[in-house]
Amino acid sequence: MSAPLVTILDDEPAIRSMLSEALTEAGFRTLAFSRATEFEAALKRSPPDVCLVDLGLPDRDGLSLVHRLALEQGAAVIIISGRAQVQDRVTGLELGADDYIIKPFDQAEVVARIRARLRGPRRGAAQGTTARFNGWTAHFDRYALEDSEGVEIPFSQAEGEVLRLFLESPKRLISRAQMQESLGGAAGESFDRAMDVRISRLRTKLREDPKNPRLIKTIYGAGYIFLGEVDWS
Template sequence: MTDAPLIAILEDEPDIRRIMSEVLEGAGFRTMGFSRATEFEAALRHITPDACLVDLGLPDRDGLALVHRLATESGAAIIIVSGRAQVQDRVTGLELGADDYIIKPFEPAELLARLRARLRRPTSQTRPDQRSQAQFADWVADFDRYLLTGPGGADTPISHAEAEVLRMFLDNPRRLISRAQMLEILGGAGGESFDRAMDVRISRLRSKLREDPKNPQLIKTIYGAGYIFLAEVRWS
C-alpha cells in the first residue's frame, strides 16, 4: 500500500527497532529503520516520513538536538521513545518540538495508539475535504507546506506541533478553549509536560505571528480558563 504513512524509526537497539517495525507494519504503516542519526539524516534527503520515532540515547548524536532540528525543518510528527523517565526530560523534549513522549518499556498497543493520535488531524471529522490553507488578519497559514506567510509576503516555517495548535485555534475562532479541551483535541499524555509544551508552542506561535508578548491581539490568554483566538478565519 504505497500511500500508507511512512514512519521513520531511529532506534539503536535492533530488537526494539524490529518490534516497532513489526507492530506498525502489521497495522498498515510503512517503516524505515535506522540505528544511527547520521544514516537517518542522510536518508531524509530522499524520503519524507509522516512521523519519526526517535530514541534519545543514540550512539553518534544527541537525540534532543536532532528532535529540535526535525521540529524546525520537517513537517513530520515527532514522537520521542526513550528510557529517560524524568519529568524534566519529557518537558525538555516537548519544549524542543516533539509531539509526544513515550517511556520505555512501552506496550506496542500504546505506541500504535499514540502514533495514530499524532497523525490524525484534529479537524478530520469536522472538515472532511481537509482544506489546507487559512487566511486570518493579514496572515496565510499553509498546512501542506507548514508555512505562515506574513503581511509583507515573507514565509515563516512552523513545526508539526505548532501547526496542530494553530489549526486548533483556526477551527475554533472566537471560542474559549480550555486546557482540558486542548488535551482532548490534540491528544497526548496530559499533566505537567503537556501544559508546559502547550505554553511553549503558543509562545512560539505568538512570536512567529509578531505578537506583542505583553498584549497579544490574536491568541489571548484568559487566565484560569484557557485561550481564545480573536481573528476571523477564511479557509480555502
C-alpha cells in the same frame, strides 16, 4: 491506500525489533535505523507519516535532529528516550516534537500514541492550506508564517496543529479537553505542558506581547480564544 509508514531511529537493536514487530502487527509499515545518517537518507526516498526518534544517538545530537525534522518534514515526530527529567521533555517539546515517550514503555502505548497523532488535523485539512488573519498569512503547505512585509517565519508541525485549531475556530472558547480530543496524545500534565510550550512559541512568532497577547487569549481555568478575523483559501 497504503498503510502509514513509521520510521524508527534507535541504536538499541532490541528496541528497534520490538517496535517494528508491534507496529507491523498493528497494521503499520516500518523502517528501522540505528544511525541518523542512514535515517535521514531514507527520509528522502520514503517520506514517513511518523518518526520515532531516540535522543541518545551515536552519530548525531538527537535534539537537533528532532528540531530539523519538526521544521522540514511533514511527519509527526515522537521522541522515545530514557531521559526522564522534566527539562528533557520540555526541551524536546520546545524544539517541535509532537510527543515524548519515556523508556521503558508499553508497546500498546506507543501504538496508541501514534494512532492519536495520525488522527490529528495535520492531514485532511478541511478549510484549505492558507489562512490570512490580522496582517499574517499562515501557509500550512510549507509550514511558514508570513508577515505583511513578506518576511517568513517557519513553524513546526506541532505548532501548526495548534495554530490550525485556533484558525478553524476563531472567537470560540477552546478548552483543554477539546484540544486533547482534537490533537490526540495522552491527557495529563505532559499534554498540558506541551500545549503551553506550543502556544508560547506561536505567540512569540506572532510577535505578541506575552503579558497582553492580542490574538491568542488565555481564559484561566477554561481554555483559549483566538480573536483574529480569519480568511481561508
